[in-house]
Amino acid sequence: MTSVIATGLVQQFDEAGVFGPADVHTAQQLAFLGGATDPRVALAIALAVRAVRGGSVCIDLATVRDAVFESDETQVDVASLPWPDTAEWLECLRSTPLVSIGHDGPAGRPLRLDGTLLYLERYWRDEQLVRTDVAIRRSTPRAGLDLAGVTATLRQVFPRVEGPDGLAAGEPDHQLAAAATAVATRLCVLQGGPGTGKTSTIAKILVVLATHEPDLHIGLAAPTGKAAARMGEAVKEALAHVGTADPAVVERLGRLHATTLHSLLGWRRDSTTRFAHDRTLPLPYDVVVVDEMSMVSLSLMARLLEATRPDARLVLVGDPDQLASVEAGAVFSDIGALARAQEPTGLGMAATRDLLVRLVDPVDLPAVARPGVVELAHNWRFADQGRIAQLARAVRDGDPAAVGALLDSLGPDDNVTFTPITRGLQDPAYGSLRERLETWGGELEHRARLGDAEGALAVLDRHRLLCAHRRGPAGVATWNRLARTWLRRGADELTSIGEPLMATRRDRALQVFNGDVGAIVATPTGPRLALADPHGTSVRHLSPMQLSGLVPMYASTVHKAQGSQFEAVSVVLPEADSPLLTRELLYTAITRASRSVHLYGSREALMTAVTRRANRASGLAIVRD
Numbered sequence: 210m211t212s213v214i215a216t217g218l219v220q221q222f223d224e225a226g227v228f229g230p231a232d233v234h235t236a237q238q239l240a241f242l243g244g245a246t247d248p249r250v251a252l253a254i255a256l257a258v259r260a261v262r263g264g265s266v267c268i269d270l271a272t273v274r275d276a277v278f279e280s281d282e283t284q285v286d287v288a289s290l291p292w293p294d295t296a297e298w299l300e301c302l303r304s305t306p307l308v309s310i311g312h313d314g315p316a317g318r319p320l321r322l323d324g325t326l327l328y329l330e331r332y333w334r335d336e337q338l339v340r341t342d343v344a345i346r347r348s349t350p351r352a353g354l355d356l357a358g359v360t361a362t363l364r365q366v367f368p369r370v371e372g373p374d375g376l377a378a379g380e381p382d383h384q385l386a387a388a389a390t391a392v393a394t395r396l397c398v399l400q401g402g403p404g405t406g407k408t409s410t411i412a413k414i415l416v417v418l419a420t421h422e423p424d425l426h427i428g429l430a431a432p433t434g435k436a437a438a439r440m441g442e443a444v445k446e447a448l449a450h451v452g453t454a455d456p457a458v459v460e461r462l463g464r465l466h467a468t469t470l471h472s473l474l475g476w477r478r479d480s481t482t483r484f485a486h487d488r489t490l491p492l493p494y495d496v497v498v499v500d501e502m503s504m505v506s507l508s509l510m511a512r513l514l515e516a517t518r519p520d521a522r523l524v525l526v527g528d529p530d531q532l533a534s535v536e537a538g539a540v541f542s543d544i545g546a547l548a549r550a551q552e553p554t555g556l557g558m559a560a561t562r563d564l565l566v567r568l569v570d571p572v573d574l575p576a577v578a579r580p581g582v583v584e585l586a587h588n589w590r591f592a593d594q595g596r597i598a599q600l601a602r603a604v605r606d607g608d609p610a611a612v613g614a615l616l617d618s619l620g621p622d623d624n625v626t627f628t629p630i631t632r633g634l635q636d637p638a639y640g641s642l643r644e645r646l647e648t649w650g651g652e653l654e655h656r657a658r659l660g661d662a663e664g665a666l667a668v669l670d671r672h673r674l675l676c677a678h679r680r681g682p683a684g685v686a687t688w689n690r691l692a693r694t695w696l697r698r699g700a701d702e703l704t705s706i707g708e709p710l711m712a713t714r715r716d717r718a719l720q721v722f723n724g725d726v727g728a729i730v731a732t733p734t735g736p737r738l739a740l741a742d743p744h745g746t747s748v749r750h751l752s753p754m755q756l757s758g759l760v761p762m763y764a765s766t767v768h769k770a771q772g773s774q775f776e777a778v779s780v781v782l783p784e785a786d787s788p789l790l791t792r793e794l795l796y797t798a799i800t801r802a803s804r805s806v807h808l809y810g811s812r813e814a815l816m817t818a819v820t821r822r823a824n825r826a827s828g829l830a831i832v833r834d
């Protein structure tokens with residue numbers, strides 16, 4: 210949409226489709242209020258505002274012209290636009306009172322220029338807070354540990370098993386290293402792909418901590434309701450397998466519930482960006498564990514760090530290769546990248562390392578070389594997942610040759626299929642997808658007609674069709690329409706028995722979250738929406754009329770499926786030139802599946818996804834002195 214008030218350079222970029230009305234409005238207002246008459250200043254501000262909408266926390270003025278710009282899910286051609294010369298652009302920004310320069314520049318200005326990175330001040334502050342807090346937590350060793358006792362518990366909970374079903378000879382036990390880190394410092398960033406044992410390690414970390422500090426107050430959280438419910442269940446399940454642990458400790462830990470991160474921090478009626486718990490009223494927990502961290506934005510991470518007592522332990526768990534938060538920042542992956550790039554120097558780091566070295570075996574030392582950050586690499590679910598794990602790894606590594614070789618070697622019994630699509634929506638090759646949707650939708654309707662709400666919700670987890678786009682031929686809306694036609698669903702989605710529905714708005718009173726998924730089931734009082742309760746432990750029935758923003762959910766975007774897992778996943782790839790097609794998107798889609806993955810699209814689109822990174826500008830992963 211073109212804004213009427215755009216002028217000058219901003220107008221030219223706006224007409225090309227780079228900006229939305231809010232970008233233009235904010236830029237022109239700020240430039241006016243700050244007396245900035247140079248049109249390059251307004252352009253830089255509009256780009257910085259726009260960047261946040263696109264998931265970046267800043268713009269790099271030296272490279273912004275090469276970034277991929279997207280408007281309404283299509284790519285905008287920016288090559289022919291009149292980009293200012295970088296050096297002159299920086300110079301004119303340095304001379305405006307709207308911009309604070311460098312780390313020592315004054316507070317209170319709306320923008321900050323840090324090298325060639327231009328931030329809205331709020332995001333720069335959040336980034337500094339995260340950088341500083343993470344560094345302090347990583348390099349503050351815990352005093353007064355019972356070293357002999359903790360070491361013995363670590364060995365008991367993580368017995369070293371070598372062999373075909375265990376670690377290779379000489380392979381460090383990263384899970385034990387993560388637990389040692391959680392004990393010895395105030396931050397354990399635990400990163401790993403699916404099946405690397407993140408949940409098992411969370412359970413074991415809690416057992417080790419609770420064995421030595423029985424009164425420990427523990428908070429568990431994840432970014433979405435669904436992810437929190439999964440985390441709670443998975444941790445309980447994993448606790449049952451911590452073989453040698455004290456049953457009383459396990460029993461107590463089994464009573465923990467996971468909540469959403471927003472609930473943990475405490476909603477505030479007067480603010481959507483601030484929470485009840487902050488530096489002045491920190492969380493009451495001694496240990497805070499957050500799962501699915503890739504979905505956490507920079508600002509939410511900053512609020513979490515502020516709200517966690519400096520002496521409390523923070524365990525942050527997730528897969529850094531997944532899509533980042535829908536809001537700005539890729540903070541979880543940036544923290545890992547910074548730890549890998551930066552030498553762990555300084556007295557605090559040395560002291561933390563010394564402590565870690567005493568807790569682990571010599572073979573495990575490489576796993577604690579970067580205190581505070583541990584990457585799990587061993588896939589323990591490999592045997593079950595076979596091809597899915599291979600495909601996920603090849604995609605994660607951005608290796609098109611490996612992806613191509615894997616596709617070419619697929620046999621009829623493999624749990625990964627790739628169906629080339631060359632004729633758009635009418636392509637008969639979509640027949641297998643139609644069959645899958647019909648089987649799944651039929652089973653859903655069957656359960657729903659019986660009034661079997663739990664059964665219907667279980668069916669929802671058996672299959673998910675994933676799209677990159679919301680609109681267009683490869684978009685969610687199109688596929689929802691197609692699926693409804695194939696399944697001959699009634700016109701009214703809210704009363705059609707067996708209709709899968711997704712909430713697109715939060716309803717605080719009813720405790721329904723954006724992204725919650727349910728199904729219309731028959732009840733003696735008419736069709737009702739069956740939905741899992743916020744803890745995921747029981748099913749409740751709501752009148753669908755009580756909720757606004759319910760949409761059919763035969764298909765969803767990959768973003769909406771993050772934090773959930775399904776037995777089978779079908780992925781409809783967009784055209785190769787789609788700006789949404791990235792490695793992170795494809796990897797996230799594939800790793801939603803526990804049993805089978807079915808890809809539809811052109812080979813070109815698939816290979817483009819493998820090679821193209823999601824571009825999220827931030828300064829967090831940059832090493833500073």
Ligand SMILES: Nc1ncnc2c1ncn2[C@@H]1O[C@H](COP(=O)(O)OP(=O)(O)OP(=O)(O)O)[C@@H](O)[C@H]1O
Pocket residue numbers: 384401402403404405406407408409410447450589590
């Ligand atoms: N050290 C280990 N030895 C043997 N089996 C393990 C080990 N760690 C994890 N497992 C097993 O591997 C499987 C995957 O573990 P887990 O669910 O903890 O992984 P995850 O990283 O949380 O996976 P996802 O992200 O897919 O949920 C489980 O069956 C678990 O019992």
